[in-house]
Amino acid sequence: MNPYHQIEVLQDVYLEDSFVRSIVYDRNAIVFQLDLVLLECHAQYSAPKPSEEYCYRLADLRFERLARVVWNKIYMKASIDADNEIDFGNIDSFQSHQGAFFLSGDWGELEVQCSDLELIIHPL
Secondary structure, eight states: OEEGGGSGGGTTEEEEEEEEEEEEEOSSEEEEEEEEEEOTTSTTOOOOOTTOSSEEEEEEEEEEEEEEEEEEEEOOOOEEOTTSOEEOOOEEEEEEETTEEEEEETTEEEEEEEEEEEEEEOOO
16 A cells, blocks of 8 residues: 555645545546645645644645546534534545555445546635
């Protein structure tokens, strides 16, 4: 198993303290919308807001052209955060192995094989 930071599109981010805002799944893609933590070495990093520990940016983590999807557990019990936004917790674990991705967090556990993995950081 390889940790997520060895995947090119996920270098220089920190998923364990990023927040899952929504998960959208259809037959073509799975999209995690995140308040994503950018590390200082990320090209789009900026100083954190005074009330925050990290540089957070809204981002979409997209698994596209799906070949196999297995939801081992689905919890999807949201809480409301301090900014009055929906929060499904973090991505506590994200590993890859032989073309498959294994993710887990408060929202559940997911195994997905896909042709494309993309991280889209929304403009400020």
